[in-house]
Amino acid sequence: MYVQLxxxxxxxxxxxxxxxxxxxxxxxxxxxxxxxxYVDYYESLPAGARQGLPLPAR
Structure with a gap:
């Protein structure tokens, strides 16, 4: 996936x-x-902002 760090x-x-x-x-x-x-980024977002983002792999 592509991110900005x-x-x-x-x-x-x-x-x-x-x-x-x-x-x-x-x-x-x-x-x-x-x-x-990415896991930290994803989990920091409100549920509505997560829509469309890839789920973190565990």
């Missing part, structure tokens, strides 16, 4: 449905659904 790489700040141009989206990375940074 915080500048220190410790947190997911946003999720994308496909790859993004790093010139326009700094700190974009491809990670797995079981990455704890």
């Amino acid at each position: 915080s500048t220190d790489g410790e947190r997911v700040e946003s999720w994308f449905a496909g790859p993004q141009d790093p010139k326009h989206w700094p700190n974009v990375a491809e990670i797995e659904a079981n990455d704890l940074r």
Whole structure:
């Protein structure tokens, strides 16, 4: 999955449905659904904001 990480790489700040141009989206990375940074991001969102996002892999 494609995400934008915080500048220190410790947190997911946003999720994308496909790859993004790093010139326009700094700190974009491809990670797995079981990455704890994504799990933390997903669980921090209200239920309504989770709609359409991939479920974290456990």
